[in-house]
Amino acid sequence: MRAVFWKELADYFGSWRFVILFGIILLAALYATYTAAQTIVTNVQETPTEFVFLRLFTTSGGGLPSFIWFLSFFGPLIGIIFGFDAINEERSQGTLSRIVSQPLFRDAIINGKFLAGLAAIGIMLASILLIISGFGLRMIGVVPGGEEIARLLIFFIVSLVYMGFWLALGILFSVLFRRTTTSAFAAIAIWIVFALFISMIAGVVADRVAPVSDQSEMEEVLRNREVYENIMRISPTTLFEEATTTILNPSTRTLRSLVTRSEVTGMISGPLALGQSLRLVWPHLTALVALIVICFSISYVNFMRQEIRAG
Amino acid sequence: MAPVVETINLTKTYNGNTVVDKLNLSVEEGEIFGFLGPNGAGKTTSILMTLGLTEPTEGIARVGGYDATREPLKVKRITGYLPENVGFYGDMTARQNLRYVASLNSIPGNLAEQRVDDALASVGLSQVADQEAGTLSRGMKQRLGIADVLIKDPTLVFLDEPTLGIDPDGANYILDLIVTMARERGISVVISSHFLHQVQRICDRVGIMSKGHLVAQGSIQYLGQEVLSGGQNLLEVQVSEMSDQVLERIKAVEGVNNVQTDGGVIHISSDRDVSEAISRAVFDSGAVPTQLKSQNYTLEELYMRYFREE
Known part of the structure; x- marks a missing residue:
């Protein structure tokens, strides 16, 4: 498996797709951080000073979305682009039958490719985070504290898992479909559904299951909201957004978008401790990992059963 | 001496369709065995089962004494397989392609370099070793495929249509390589091909498959006497x-x-x-x-x- 890993990693770094993706994400990240820093600096009076550094990643400004938003949107694309042709490309160029006749287990091929993709994404993400951190440091002139660094680290891991899911999905489709264009389209279709259509679907279903009107009781409105949010959480994108917002914004204390006034009164003001934030997003992280595992098991089962014939 | 390849009632059924039916085949050490039959007769499926790449529905395939279904890794360690339409990573050089195969076989660095050089030299590709594999001609690619199976120093190789689509001169070159491989290195060769005169030129024995059955097995002389001259x-x-x-x-x-x-x-x-x-x-x-x-x-x-x- 190690041999597959190193070969694939070298392939990624030598490939144009890596260079292009890196460029795009870096540009978007720099611009998002720049506008965020500007917003922070100009509104320095109104904003609380705690965890200012983290706000670099969550603040949007000047009509441009935040870095988190960019990542939640482009992250899937990176994962898919890295994974969609992992197996079927080898099949069509005739190298797969040569590789599987070497003395290695078949799953080592998938594992090696997945880990190499994950490593490439990790290296890409880490360098972008470091670059924009340094950039932001100069812009706002505030040094991150220990907890901020810890939160950034967790953010990095959550992002990696999130993109890892899309990578696993891409690889799954590269096993299922013989043609690379089909697998790319299938993966992109899933991404569009989860990123764009899920909120419409969730809205429609929520209104059907728990209809609300202007005269609705509070319970009914809450129920509608609950259904909506639970459907939204099917989407890995929602999971990612909720998780990273909680981690990078310590004042987040609940993931419900609608809270009653009595609940708010009961809340202690002030940021959440790191451990508490983690507890809040733990289910999200578990769900994302579970999704990866599901993609993997389907890939394994299919790949093991597939006939390896050239042409 | 035990045969290098031995199949016992090897059978493969796809959705109730029997592709290979009770195949009993044996290949001796160091011989060149021609595997013949029309398209769809089940040759490739038989080869894949013998390599442990496809699971047989019934029966056993043994290579070098190992059961291909139970111990596929051991079989693959001693068996080279040159598939039909072999492909290489186009953006890697010929040498890098072979190095990768060496690393998949866990051959340590120094030995791997030596094997790669030897294999390239023996198929006459040393000149283009550092050229990207995507730029090689079809004949060269096929020779690179033969170098590829030599990397692991196999005791047995399966060659699926090694001369398909190659000009006569190139085909002769490949046939000579195969003979050298068998005679000098003592490698058993199973070659599947539709070019009967080529098979006749280099093969010690042949097996003929038809609709999943092995209808004949033996030397050409023996089969000729049995079949054409009524014994x-x-x-x-x-x-x-x-x-x-x-x-x-x-x-x-x-x-x-x-x-x-x-x-x-x-x-x-x-x-x-x-x-x-x-x-x-x-x-x-x-x-x-x-x-x-x-x-x-x-x-x-x-x-x-x-x-x-x-």
Whole structure:
């Protein structure tokens, strides 16, 4: 498996797709951080000073979305682009039958490719985070504290898992479909559904299951909201957004978008401790990992059963 | 000595469709075995099962004593497989492609370099070793494929249509490589091909498959006698002076069943090899045998016989 890993990693770094993706994400990240820093600096009076550094990643400004938003949107694309042709490309160029006749287990091929993709994404993400951190440091002139660094680290891991899911999905489709264009389209279709259509679907279903009107009781409105949010959480994108917002914004204390006034009164003001934030997003992280595992098991089962014939 | 490849009632069924039916095949050490049959006869499926790449529905395939289904890694360690339409990573050089295969076989660095160099040299590709594999011609790619199976220093190789789509000169080069591989390195070779004259040129024995069955297995000479001549040995003799006496003498040789003349040529069929006794008989009758040769069977005749009968 190690041999597959190193070969694939070298392939990624030598490939144009890596260079292009890196460029795009870096540009978007720099611009998002720049506008965020500007917003922070100009509104320095109104904003609380705690965890200012983290706000670099969550603040949007000047009509441009935040870095988190960019990542939640482009992250899937990176994962898919890295994974969609992992197996079927080898099949069509005739190298797969040569590789599987070497003395290695078949799953080592998938594992090696997945880990190499994950490593490439990790290296890409880490360098972008470091670059924009340094950039932001100069812009706002505030040094991150220990907890901020810890939160950034967790953010990095959550992002990696999130993109890892899309990578696993891409690889799954590269096993299922013989043609690379089909697998790319299938993966992109899933991404569009989860990123764009899920909120419409969730809205429609929520209104059907728990209809609300202007005269609705509070319970009914809450129920509608609950259904909506639970459907939204099917989407890995929602999971990612909720998780990273909680981690990078310590004042987040609940993931419900609608809270009653009595609940708010009961809340202690002030940021959440790191451990508490983690507890809040733990289910999200578990769900994302579970999704990866599901993609993997389907890939394994299919790949093991597939006939390896050239042409 | 135990055969290198042995299959016992190997069977593969896809959705109730039997593609390979109770295949019993054996390949001896160091021999070149030609695996013949029309498209869809089940040759590739048999090879894949023998390699442990496809699970048989029934039966056992053994390579070097290992069960291909239970211990596929051990089988793959000693077996090279050159698939039909072999491909390489186009953006890697020929050498890098082979290095990757060496690393997949966990061959340590120094030894790997040496093996790669040797393999490239033995297929005559040292010149283009650092050229990207995508730029190589079809014939070169096929030779690179042979270098590729040599990297792991196999005891057995399967070559699936190694000369398909290659010009005659290139095909001859590849055939010579295969013969060298078998004779000098002692590697057993199983080659599947539709080019019968090529198979006839290099193969020690052949197996013919039809609709999932192995319909014949043996040397071409043996099969020719069994199938084309009804088990008879055929001999053609030309003598300096044709006479009745010569024919009488020949007829009297023990084992000879039938003697016919056709112009100046005497056709003799017998149930064993009688060439020595025949030439002695010709001398005894006062004539001199000017030519004496046993009937050569071509693989083509043999092959056509199997598939015309159906």
